[in-house]
Amino acid sequence: MYDMSYRVVVIGGGVAGMEAAAQLAGRGCKVTVFEKEAETGGHVKNWFHLFPDRKDSREVLKYLDNKINHSNITLLTGVPVERINTSNGLLSLFAGDGKEITADAVVIATGFDLFRSEKKEEYGYGIYENVISSADLEKMFRKGEIRKHDGSKPEKIGLVHCVGSRDEKVDNLYCSKLCCVTAVKQAMEIAEYIENAKVFCFYMDMRMGGAMYEELYREAQEEYGISFIRGKVSEVAPDINNKLIVKVEDTLTGRPLKMGIDLLVLMAGMEMSEGGKKIALSAGLDTGENRFFKPMDLHYASNKSNVDGVFYAGTCTMPMNITEAISHARAAAADVMDYLDSRTN
Amino acid sequence: MEKFGFSLIKDRKIDYDVNDRSIAEYVAAREPSFRICIECGCCSAACTTGNLTKFSLREIQILIKRGENDEVRDMIRKCMLCGKCILVCPRGVNTRNVILLIQEAFRKKTENAV
Numbered sequence: 001m002y003d004m005s006y007r008v009v010v011i012g013g014g015v016a017g018m019e020a021a022a023q024l025a026g027r028g029c030k031v032t033v034f035e036k037e038a039e040t041g042g043h044v045k046n047w048f049h050l051f052p053d054r055k056d057s058r059e060v061l062k063y064l065d066n067k068i069n070h071s072n073i074t075l076l077t078g079v080p081v082e083r084i085n086t087s088n089g090l091l092s093l094f095a096g097d098g099k100e101i102t103a104d105a106v107v108i109a110t111g112f113d114l115f116r117s118e119k120k121e122e123y124g125y126g127i128y129e130n131v132i133s134s135a136d137l138e139k140m141f142r143k144g145e146i147r148k149h150d151g152s153k154p155e156k157i158g159l160v161h162c163v164g165s166r167d168e169k170v171d172n173l174y175c176s177k178l179c180c181v182t183a184v185k186q187a188m189e190i191a192e193y194i195e196n197a198k199v200f201c202f203y204m205d206m207r208m209g210g211a212m213y214e215e216l217y218r219e220a221q222e223e224y225g226i227s228f229i230r231g232k233v234s235e236v237a238p239d240i241n242n243k244l245i246v247k248v249e250d251t252l253t254g255r256p257l258k259m260g261i262d263l264l265v266l267m268a269g270m271e272m273s274e275g276g277k278k279i280a281l282s283a284g285l286d287t288g289e290n291r292f293f294k295p296m297d298l299h300y301a302s303n304k305s306n307v308d309g310v311f312y313a314g315t316c317t318m319p320m321n322i323t324e325a326i327s328h329a330r331a332a333a334a335d336v337m338d339y340l341d342s343r344t345n
Numbered sequence: 346m347e348k349f350g351f352s353l354i355k356d357r358k359i360d361y362d363v364n365d366r367s368i369a370e371y372v373a374a375r376e377p378s379f380r381i382c383i384e385c386g387c388c389s390a391a392c393t394t395g396n397l398t399k400f401s402l403r404e405i406q407i408l409i410k411r412g413e414n415d416e417v418r419d420m421i422r423k424c425m426l427c428g429k430c431i432l433v434c435p436r437g438v439n440t441r442n443v444i445l446l447i448q449e450a451f452r453k454k455t456e457n458a459v
Contacts, residue, residue: 253413
């Protein structure tokens with residue numbers, strides 16, 4: 001018998017891609033998921049605990065893994081999608097392995113890339129060994145120890161907010177939205193790992209606009225004694241004892257401030273993924289000023305693209321947390337079903 | 346003698362590691378709500394003293410947290426302890442106790458020095 005099921009391709013096996021695939025499979029679509037990495041899970045698999053409730057990231061992955069373990073889902077890992085051809089009213093996808101596949105609808109869930117901190121050269125990432133990124137710190141959490149490059153325990157730790165966000169010098173005018181709360185979470189974890197650690201967050205604004213974020217911020221101050229210094233770090237350089245000297249304007253006293261730090265963590269922002277850029281170009285998909293995919297409308301069509309049959313899910317459109325990515329993916333599935341049903345009826 | 350008009354200018358920089366932050370530590374240990382100030386400035390806006398003289402609790406608390414104590418020593422005595430700052434603080438900082446503790450910490454420091 002000829003299979004009348006809709007064939008949907010999901011590009012990306014991170015949080016949004018997995019959730020969208022599961023939703024569509026549950027509605028009877030035959031779904032093929034392309035994931036460029038060897039494993040699904042996206043950036044979440046590189047994270048240790050999640051804000052704001054400090055849940056182990058593996059719990060979220062377990063939930064998603066269970067959901068995509070579905071007879072309607074074909075998972076292809078290690079296979080990036082190179083381009084989409086939209087001519088002749090057909091959606092053809094060309095994968096990295098040379099395969100071509102056609103689909104009734106496509107969900108783009110290509111996610112984000114972390115900002116490459118070495119681009120902010122004045123912070124010394126990749127130059128000074130005790131300057132690390134927020135992602136590097138998560139690896140240390142997972143290993144269970146926070147160490148300086150020489151193996152010793154850091155006593156004074158600084159976290160720099162807005163690295164690659166709200167910064168015209170790296171062409172990212174937008175706020176990545178999650179780095180503030182990540183910094184607060186990481187500061188608290190550092191304080192737990194290292195007894196009597198002195199932890200400082202250098203911020204421009206504290207943007208704690210999510211459920212339980214502000215409460216976490218307050219807890220960090222009240223229970224963990226984290227210090228918050230308002231000002232964007234201008235430069236970092238080691239002194240003769242290999243301590244990192246941080247220079248910042250303490251904007252609340254209106255005076256420049258300098259401080260020695262043992263370990264400096266850069267809160268890398270989120271950028272449109274390179275894979276996403278390639279696909280956008282190949283299919284004529286609109287991207288915004290911030291380079292992320294541009295949905296048809298920010299209010300009521302945040303999953304719709306300018307190309308018929310192509311939909312967006314998750315952080316390929318803007319920075320989002322896991323909760324938002326999952327919701328966005330579910331909304332994408334609803335839009336896909338509406339589109340497919342309206343086309344056939 | 347000819348005067349050339351040269352003089353030494355004091356560095357404006359806050360040298361965090363050199364500064365004495367013991368006053369702030371004294372206050373935080375006895376009044377934990379001191380830690381949760383977010384520098385909104387509501388206390389200073391409500392303050393009668395601050396409207397008439399150079400007195401700002403917002404500024405005072407950040408200065409002692411940075412160990413810039415000299416400026417605070419005299420300023421802190423201007424407070425009339427009316428408590429309007431407590432009424433407006435959105436974080437619930439016990440501002441009056443913070444002021445009393447800062448005054449107490451300075452007094453103890455002076456007594457110990459003698």
